Amino acid sequence: MNIATDHHTDQQAAAAHPLMRAQRIFAMRDAVLNAWEHQVRASVRGADRLLTPILINTLPAFFDNLAAALTPGHPRDNAASNSNVPAMHGNERARMTTYGPEQLIEEYQIFRDCFAAIAQESGIALRGKEWHTINVSIDTGIRESIRAFTSTHDGFRRRIAAGLSHDMRNPLAVMCTSAQLLLQPAEPERVAQLAQQIAAHGKRLDSMIEELLDSLSYHRGQQLPLVLSHFDVLPLAHAVASQLNLQQPGKCVVSGHAVSGWWCENSLRRALENLLGNALKYGNHEPISVHVEETHERLLITVHNGGRAIAPDQMQRIFDYLRRENHGSAPGWGIGLPFVQNVAESHGGSVAVDSAPETGTSFIFDVPVDCRPFVVPTGMPGN
Known part of the structure; x- marks a missing residue:
């Protein structure tokens, strides 16, 4: 024995x-x-x-x-x-x-x-x-x-180039019209006025071209306006999860520890609501978990659900605005995930996705604990 x-x-x-x-x-x-x-x-x-x-x-x-x-x-x-x-x-x-x-x-x-x-x-x-x-x-x-x-x-370059190219049409149109009028007989005062218009709009067009060239080294996308405050994100995660649990008791479990930092509370709340709604929609009735942690001055919020995995070729496209990969009865991705991505990026971070049939799907909301150095806020309450 x-x-x-x-x-x-x-x-x-x-x-x-x-x-x-x-x-x-x-x-x-x-x-x-x-x-x-x-x-x-x-x-x-x-x-x-x-x-x-x-x-x-x-x-x-x-x-x-x-x-x-x-x-x-x-x-x-x-x-x-x-x-x-x-x-x-x-x-x-x-x-x-x-x-x-x-x-x-x-x-x-x-x-x-x-x-x-x-x-x-x-x-x-x-x-x-x-x-x-x-x-x-x-x-x-x-x-x-x-x-x-x-x-x-x-x-970045395509968006800026497209916007500036559109705006360049206005001064160019004024210059072309003025030049055509100069080809017709006109009073000296009128000629001087048209010449001044050509010069002024030519200067404006030159500044736009300079801005377009500067955009070749552009490093930031368009950010959401943020109202920053100092708070603990764990109670926020519990509050958003409790809203889901009112509809389906015990559906969502929150784990992790308190992490206090500077973020836009309303934006984070909406981002979490979108992530949990997404997990509910595609989770095949399996439990949803939210884990909050801090590492090396970064806040990581991981929202995990089971269900069908996201195909590798869809992982990046699901963040495209109004992209709809799902053709079944459930609605597509819509604007939810692009909004979550914009919230993360506006805080100086990002959102990643990890998905496989064996492990389920996790969205990782990953931002600095103190985002103040990385954003241009619209307000700073609660100093």
Whole structure:
């Protein structure tokens, strides 16, 4: 009996060992991010001028995805699979920094080095298969970040170019009309007046062209007007969840801890309402969870639901205004998710989506704890 018991205990210990190793990898997060921040500030051009919440960006979520991919039995293949977290990293870098593509690549390379160094310090020997997962995660993260980075810049330029091109028609029309009138006989006073109009509108047109050229280095999209105040976001999450639970008791569970910071309370409330409504709509009657946490001066609100996963090719399109991917009885995405994205970006952050059949769907609302340095508020009550 003792031999059988000992044998059973050995089997339990062997089975538990991989999970204990995975827990140790998850526990490396703060050390890896601290080492990464220190090295990036020292070696990546422009990083030393960024405040910590902007520099850290979506790296905590990327680390968690990588740790999950390194966990035996977890369905995630790598840190970028079933997730647009790397794309949101590139999107934020385009909006919030003066980075070029080379700085993005260097950041990921430093992340790989810091992950390896902290693992070695922690006594975790990375195996060949694990290194393959790490390298695939980094390489895929670089590609997706660069793609989103360039796409975001292109979007800025297209919007500004379109707006200015439209506005340029007015002074150009005045100049053309004045020139045509000059071809006709006219009094000297009239000629002088028309010449002055051509000169004035030509100057206006020149300033518009200068603005258009400046837009080639434009780094920020149009932001929502925010009324900032200092509050704890956890009670807000409970309040929004309780509204849903009035209709369906016990449907939504909130976890995490208190996180106080500077945000626009009304905008965050509307964003959470949209995320929970979206989870209810597509969750196939499964429970909904909301988790609130703070890491490296960033607020992370994760809204998770089960149900059908979002196809990889739809992950970015669901944030397009009035995009409707669903053709069934349920209504499409509409303006809810684009609004949530605009709220996050207006606070200097982003919203990412992680979705797979095995793990369900999570929307990660990721913004600085103190957004005051990164936005132009319309009001500042409650100092």
